[in-house]
Amino acid sequence: MDFETLQNIKKRYENVVHVRQALNSHGALVQDSEYEKQIVICAGTGCTSSGSRKLADQIDTVLAENNLTDKVLVVKTGCFGLCALGPVVLVYPEGVFYSQVTPESMDIILNKHIIGGEVCTDLLYEDTVSPEGKVLPLQDTDFYKKQKRVALRNCGVIDPEKIEEYIATDGYQALYKALTEMTPEDVIDTIKASGLRGRGGGGFPTGLKWSFAAREENGTKYVACNADEGDPGAFMDRSILEGDPHVIIEAMALAAYAIGANHGFVYVRAEYPIAVQRLQIAIDQARRDGFLGKDIFGTGFDYDMEIRLGAGAFVCGEETALITSIEGNRGEPRPRPPFPAVKGLFGKPTVLNNVETYSNVPQIILKGAEWFSSMGTEGGRGTKVFAIGGKVKNVGLVEVPMGITLGEIVNEIGGGVPNGKKFKAAQTGGPSGGCIPASQMDVAIDFDNLVKLGSMMGSGGLIVLDEDTCMVDIAKFYLDFTVDESCGKCTPCRIGTKRLYEILEKITSGNGELSDLDTIEELSKQMQTSSLCALGQTASNPVVSTLKHFRDEYLAHIVDKRCPAGVCKDLLQYSIIEDKCIGCTACARKCPVSCISGEVKKPHVIDQSKCIKCGACMDACKFSAVVRG
Amino acid sequence: MSEKVVPFQGTKEQEDLLNEVIAKHKDQRGGLMPVLQEAQEIYGYLPLEVQKMIANGLDKSLSEIYGVVTFYSQFSLVPKGKYKISVCMGTACYVKGADKVLDEIQNKLNIKAGGCTEDGLFSIDATRCVGACGLAPVILVNEDVYGKVTVEEVDGILRKYRDMEA
Numbered sequence: 001m002d003f004e005t006l007q008n009i010k011k012r013y014e015n016v017v018h019v020r021q022a023l024n025s026h027g028a029l030v031q032d033s034e035y036e037k038q039i040v041i042c043a044g045t046g047c048t049s050s051g052s053r054k055l056a057d058q059i060d061t062v063l064a065e066n067n068l069t070d071k072v073l074v075v076k077t078g079c080f081g082l083c084a085l086g087p088v089v090l091v092y093p094e095g096v097f098y099s100q101v102t103p104e105s106m107d108i109i110l111n112k113h114i115i116g117g118e119v120c121t122d123l124l125y126e127d128t129v130s131p132e133g134k135v136l137p138l139q140d141t142d143f144y145k146k147q148k149r150v151a152l153r154n155c156g157v158i159d160p161e162k163i164e165e166y167i168a169t170d171g172y173q174a175l176y177k178a179l180t181e182m183t184p185e186d187v188i189d190t191i192k193a194s195g196l197r198g199r200g201g202g203g204f205p206t207g208l209k210w211s212f213a214a215r216e217e218n219g220t221k222y223v224a225c226n227a228d229e230g231d232p233g234a235f236m237d238r239s240i241l242e243g244d245p246h247v248i249i250e251a252m253a254l255a256a257y258a259i260g261a262n263h264g265f266v267y268v269r270a271e272y273p274i275a276v277q278r279l280q281i282a283i284d285q286a287r288r289d290g291f292l293g294k295d296i297f298g299t300g301f302d303y304d305m306e307i308r309l310g311a312g313a314f315v316c317g318e319e320t321a322l323i324t325s326i327e328g329n330r331g332e333p334r335p336r337p338p339f340p341a342v343k344g345l346f347g348k349p350t351v352l353n354n355v356e357t358y359s360n361v362p363q364i365i366l367k368g369a370e371w372f373s374s375m376g377t378e379g380g381r382g383t384k385v386f387a388i389g390g391k392v393k394n395v396g397l398v399e400v401p402m403g404i405t406l407g408e409i410v411n412e413i414g415g416g417v418p419n420g421k422k423f424k425a426a427q428t429g430g431p432s433g434g435c436i437p438a439s440q441m442d443v444a445i446d447f448d449n450l451v452k453l454g455s456m457m458g459s460g461g462l463i464v465l466d467e468d469t470c471m472v473d474i475a476k477f478y479l480d481f482t483v484d485e486s487c488g489k490c491t492p493c494r495i496g497t498k499r500l501y502e503i504l505e506k507i508t509s510g511n512g513e514l515s516d517l518d519t520i521e522e523l524s525k526q527m528q529t530s531s532l533c534a535l536g537q538t539a540s541n542p543v544v545s546t547l548k549h550f551r552d553e554y555l556a557h558i559v560d561k562r563c564p565a566g567v568c569k570d571l572l573q574y575s576i577i578e579d580k581c582i583g584c585t586a587c588a589r590k591c592p593v594s595c596i597s598g599e600v601k602k603p604h605v606i607d608q609s610k611c612i613k614c615g616a617c618m619d620a621c622k623f624s625a626v627v628r629g
Numbered sequence: 630m631s632e633k634v635v636p637f638q639g640t641k642e643q644e645d646l647l648n649e650v651i652a653k654h655k656d657q658r659g660g661l662m663p664v665l666q667e668a669q670e671i672y673g674y675l676p677l678e679v680q681k682m683i684a685n686g687l688d689k690s691l692s693e694i695y696g697v698v699t700f701y702s703q704f705s706l707v708p709k710g711k712y713k714i715s716v717c718m719g720t721a722c723y724v725k726g727a728d729k730v731l732d733e734i735q736n737k738l739n740i741k742a743g744g745c746t747e748d749g750l751f752s753i754d755a756t757r758c759v760g761a762c763g764l765a766p767v768i769l770v771n772e773d774v775y776g777k778v779t780v781e782e783v784d785g786i787l788r789k790y791r792d793m794e795a
Binding site: 045046048049050082083084085086229230231232233234235238270271272308309310311312313314325326327328329330331332346387389390391395396427430461463465469474477478487614 | 700
């Protein structure tokens with residue numbers, strides 16, 4: 001590959017891709033290309049799960065039948081972020097967004113819009129249609145307007161299986177620039193100056209990490225990418241791999257050049273088959289076109305890489321455990337120091353970054369450190385991708401500048417809590433993070449502020465909890481997870497997580513004592529200070545943060561033997577209000593253990609000795625006669 | 630607790646495939662994981678017999694192989710059902726009632742998570758986040774994904790696979 005060929009490919013495909021970048025540009029942007037129309041269909045995991053593959057086949061068939069294959073381009077992209085509305089289909093140049101498309105509605109869209117030329121307003125995402133029936137641009141909806149897509153810039157825009165489309169969006173330009181105009185030190189200095197910090201958990205300055213590995217004078221060095229995204233509720237790394245796999249290849253090549261490595265490993269969760277497949281396709285294409293291999297761009301720089309699959313162990317997201325796993329062992333962490341930058345894979349200096357961190361790198365090299373550091377706050381430069389889930393209207397993936405408030409993410413972008421329920425807390429950072437109460441909604445989110453609140457950025461999972469969520473139960477849920485995933489190597493984590501879980505079990509079953517709270521605090525401190533790796537050091541965060549912000553709920557469980565959210569089964573009792581019950585028998589018919597009795601048209605009774613507290617009666621009753629207390 | 634041991638029924642073809650896999654990765658650094666992953670694809674699980682073959686082939690001790698196999702949740706020492714049901718227990722699914730869905734499947738099949746029905750048709754696993762949080766709660770039956778699953782839908786989903794066998 002030489003520069004001229006690269007520029008030719010870029011020119012050839014730029015116009016085709018340009019129209020689709022409207023999503024990033026926050027303003028109308030329409031440009032002619034050789035196609036009359038482009039149908040963009042999301043082929044990410046979320047939309048694939050809700051049936052987008054069948055829709056893509058359907059589109060191909062109809063286009064072929066109508067001899068439109070030369071005029072209409074079908075593009076299968078990565079994730080748009082609005083996973084709950086899937087499958088999603090966009091049509092350009094109009095830029096209209098069809099959501100929850102079914103085979104039936106796809107048929108209408110194809111016939112009426114693609115062939116007939118008339119937008120099917122009634123099938124569009126409701127937020128893109130004004131009350132007067134006017135179609136609004138997708139990038140102006142509440143979900144998108146506060147977003148700033150840097151890491152996700154190509155997700156939902158390019159076809160991840162076509163290297164030409166990546167090249168069209170400045171792909172591999174940063175690598176060319178670095179190899180021909182910059183020294184390895186320049187690359188490291190640029191990353192340092194940008195203020196980029198690791199997006200995988202700890203938030204360590206990326207440039208600093210690279211400089212540690214660069215100054216090692218040991219012949220062989222490695223670069224590695226952590227794509228073992230194990231935090232439940234976080235799926236941004238998967239979306240980047242699925243939607244823009246070449247960015248990881250380019251970024252790792254840049255890192256390799258900066259530290260003096262020639263080989264890279266990407267460690268991906270085996271639970272992400274689509275991501276693995278697309279990354280492999282991208283690697284094969286990059287190798288074919290000379291972006292991987294010997295003498296890249298004729299500069300004498302050699303770099304190649306391979307994929308290694310994880311096998312379902314959360315601890316392998318920890319850097320030393322990940323390295324041990326790639327080496328073919330039980331994925332147990334090692335004490336640090338030595339840090340991987342000094343002694344990593346196969347004993348050699350290794351730079352290990354996560355997917356989202358890498359995805360920022362090529363743009364920083366291309367656009368400069370100042371461009372990046374102008375976004376965000378002192379406590380975190382650039383943007384952060386969050387996976388919003390749980391009790392929120394717009395479940396999905398969003399990328400926002402650091403410093404945005406929790407309230408803006410949950411209420412404006414996320415659309416708030418559905419069904420008229422009250423927002424209670426947001427959980428960030430997965431099993432290593434904590435719960436942030438509704439009272440802290442106006443705190444600007446960055447690395448440092450989240451730690452101050454007793455949580456952490458983690459990889460960016462953000463689960464919204466409403467009044468129906470019990471905070472003691474949610475802490476127990478995370479401890480159950482860490483008990484299971486603790487590798488067992490060090491005692492504070494192996495036994496500490498188990499003991500913490502048992503105490504929470506005791507509290508949620510109604511046997512808690514006040515002294516348990518002191519034990520929790522003492523034990524948590526011990527685990528934080530003496531565990532070998534971050535898994536054990538942070539495992540108590542979900543308990544400590546909920547105890548700090550929701551102590552009253554713990555007290556209700558312990559003192560009043562009551563679960564205010566109505567979740568903990570042992571503390572619940574269902575009963576029927578005599579005055580409200582009309583004797584319709586709906587509840588008795590639904591009860592799985594037949595413990596509700598009563599004559600037709602007369603008030604019913606629940607036999608408490610048999611009740612399994614499943615709540616089916618409460619759901620079945622149309623007269624609010626069944627109450628939980 | 631008595632656990633039924635399913636007799637190992639490997640074929641010559643499977644063994645040949647396994648030997649090819651071992652030869653391919655023998656000299657690769659850190660090649661054990663790919664060997665185990667591909668071996669599980671060949672046999673469906675990793676019984677002691679297969680682990681012994683891998684230990685011999687890679688010139689490692691059986692205890693080392695066993696140590697790695699039991700460390701990772703994706704490696705299984707027992708066969709899985711023809712229809713492998715995975716219930717996502719990620720946080721997003723959990724707060725939307727995945728535990729109730731899991732309970733219902735366990736009740737309907739009369740086995741616990743991790744187990745397999747006696748006819749070998751269904752096995753249940755409570756898995757980690759599959760990353761389809763927009764569709765919570767999510768269950769997978771082999772490659773089929775079911776999103777926004779309710780307790781009421783469980784019966785119909787199971788019946789679909791039973792009917793395919795009838």
